[in-house]
Amino acid sequence: MTTTPVEPERSDRVWTIPNLLSMLRLVGVPIFLWAILTKHDTLALVVLMLSGISDYLDGKIARKFNLISNLGALLDPIADRLYILSTLLGLAWREIIPWWLVGVLIAREVFLTLLLLYARTKGLREMPVHFVGKAATFNLLYAFPCLLLADGDSTLAQIARPIGWGFAWWGIVLYWVAGLMYAVQLRRYVRAATLHPTAT
Template sequence: MTNGPGAEQAADRVWTIPNVLSMLRLVGVPVFLWAILEHDDTLALLILMGSGISDYLDGKIARRFGLVSQLGAVLDPVADRLYILSTLLGLAWREIIPWWLVAVLLAREVLLTILLLIARTKGLREMPVHFVGKAATFNLLYAFPLLLLADGDGTLASIARPVGWGFAWWGIVLYWLAGLMYAASLRRYLRARTLQPVSPT
């Protein structure tokens, strides 16, 4: 994205297509929770698939048409985390996934929260976004509808189960790898600040 007045205007815009997609994803979170707790698996699957598609589209559109904004930089990861959290809790409550999986992914979120708090106390407003983190999110968002679809005894469920768990395991590994990469980035940033020469007053 080029720098200049146009880029600054795009960064401050609110009503862009990527931002609207992120807002719709956020609105879908409570609807998804209601659907999965009420065993309305068709609606829950549609919402999860729509979330995964819109997550891909909002980033693609934002980069392709220069619509990257400050609001979008906040909305997109918030929507991702809310969907992951709500889906984890819903699937665990339904006993579709084990509670240890919830604990493993939530532990990574705790780690990232601690890193962000440390970063902000040291003057770093946000952590750089790694491709690994986005890949982890995509894997998890693809795994969840497949695991929900696998909650049955038919042929489709038998096919969806191993594929869903394959995405889930890749998502878990990449999610933690991204967390460790954030920790390494923060360590390098803090080390560079420590080594900077002090300007004479």
């Protein structure tokens, strides 16, 4: 029997609403990075919040109206990672978060990249996104606006700071848990492929 993870069927369509939302998210990355580095915090917050909303909507629309596509499966995680990376670098550059936090999250990305490269040598093209990984991304994308709001001594900053760090810690833990779950999932797939080479 096969142990290859089953995913919804994807189409080759390009011009769908979910894909357009993902493209708009990608366009927003350089705008966001410029805004956060030049301390245009209001613009940075707006772009980041719109990114989070569009991230939720593109997945919801794709699943509800059967608009899941190969392009969308590529664009969505790329956009997520670019926003996470650009936000991390921007917040660390402005000394809002420590650089070790950047290192912890980038180390997870390196780990996952190596894992995916190994998976391809075993015939598995990609690992399906699971709930824990999406939850980790959700927490991080909500942590960053709060941490940006926390930059200062205002009442709003004092309220946003514990909320932002709460989301951040949950995001860090879940991000690594998701990576370890991928490793376990891949190990099971490789073991099953070895025991039943004609079933995978």
